[in-house]
Structures are given as structure tokens and as C-alpha cells.
Amino acid sequence: MGPDPEGTEPEATRRDADVAESSRANRGWWDRNADEYQVEHGTFLGDDRFVWGPEGLDEVEAELLGAPEDLKGRDVLEIGAGAAQCSRWLAAQGARPVALDLSYRQLQHALRIGGSIPLVCADAGALPFADASFDLACSAYGALPFVADPRLVLREVRRVLRPGGRFVFSVTHPIRWAFPDEPGPEGLSVAASYFDRTPYVEQDENGYAVYVEHHRTIGDRVRDIAASGFRLVDLVEPEWPAWNTSEWGGWSPLRGALIPGTAIFVCERD
Secondary structure, eight states, rough: OOTTSOOOOEEEEEEOHHHHHEEEEHHHHHHHHHHHHHHHHHHHHHHTOOOOOOOOHHHHOOOSSOOOOOOOOOOEEEESSSSHHHHHHHHHTOOEEEEEOOOOOHHHHHHHOOOOOOEOOOTTSSSSTTTTOOOEEEEOOOOOOSSOOHHHHHHHHHHHEEEEEEEEEEEOOGGGGSSSOSGGGGGOOOSSSOOOOOOEEEEOTTTTEEEOOOOOOHHHHHHHHTTEEEEEEEEOOOOOOOOOOOOHHHHHHHHHHTTOOEEEEEEOOO
């Protein structure tokens, strides 16, 4: 992960981190590391592609939000939008996207790339929109891996969706938490309990969190979805394609051929 503001290497540990600490730490981390992230991954993500994860599954082929022709005229909320690449693709299909992110610096990259998409800097656990404002919502590795209370986010998303609306979100596949976050052979041996929900925290020398990531098992995710008023209609685990020879953190062709790296939950609001 990235350095803390003083430039010293943060300490990686496993400990509890509540909603406020997680939000504060991750807002700061993404603000500090947005430039590096966009330089490193911007080419893979493109300026106007909708990629669900490091495997490279594209919404063009996946159609998890629906057929492209059905997106025209739809109000869509993208959560954890980063530089709003997915929102630009949605706009090109005739949708009306709104790109939301916790990080102001990430949204500055959205401005740098350009386009007329509305940008909103806000926490996904307190969406600044009226009830039933959107037809669809999506999140490609945004918000859900980083929040202490995913039901808070899910309930907010349900609130702003219209009846029949769909929410699709991707996260690190939960099984990955049992393995070291390494792309090579060392990342193929189980090193921790899959059932240990203790958050991964990077903290500075004073013990303040500078990055937090939260683990949920597959069962936890399903229960969170159901308890928040959604119906789970699909769970997609993308296989690593032969064309993708790149590494992204702990994701790699070696690991991707053996264990899943991404889980995509397709949910509908009744």
C-alpha cells in the first residue's frame, strides 16, 4: 500500500476499525495515492471503459446492468467512481450517470479526463440524494471493501433506487483473504483463516489508521444483501482470461488460473 503523509512506512496489522475510523483513513489514503493509482492502472482501466476488476471482465460483454441498448435514458449512480471511467462508458450508451467518490483527488482525475458527468464527493454510507432517484447503481471495487458496516451502504443504495432497480458491485473475492496478497507462487498457500473477519489495517507510528480494508465471507455478503432489502439474482466469479498477461497487486495470471480473485454481486430492489 501507499506511504503515510510523513513518508514513513505504515505498520500492517489486523485490528478492529469502526465506521468513522475506516472512512477517515480511506479518504486520506485515496487522496494521497490517487495520482499513483491512475498512473499505474489508468491504461488498463481506460478513460471510458467499464471494467469490473483486474481480470478485465468488461460490461460490454458481461451486461450485468442489462443490455447496452436498455441503458439509454436510465439514471445510474456509480459508487466509488474514481476517475469516472465506468460513468463515461454509461454516458456513451445514453445513460445519465452520476459519479460519486469519497476521495476529492480521485474526482479531480475525473475532471482532468473530462466529460460532462456530474461528480459528487461523499461517503457511500450517507448518500446525498433523494429517495428513488436512480434506476441503477454500480460499484467496481468501490466503497464496499473499505466500509466497516456494509449494510449501511446497501440500505442507502436501496433507498435511492427506484422499485425494480438493480445494484451490481464487485469486491475482492472473499477466499483471497486466506492467501497472502502476492501474485507469485507464495500467494498460492493458505496463510490465514478465511473465517477471521478482523480488518486489515495500516497505521502510522501513533497508531492512527491510514488504510483499512474489511473482510466478509461469501455468506456474510449474501446475508448483508438480504438484510438490506435486496434480492441476490447472480454471483459472478470471473475466470482469468488468456489475453490478460498483466499483474495488479496480488492478482496475476498464475493465481487467476487457480483461485477466483473477484466476486460480483448482482442485486435487485423489489
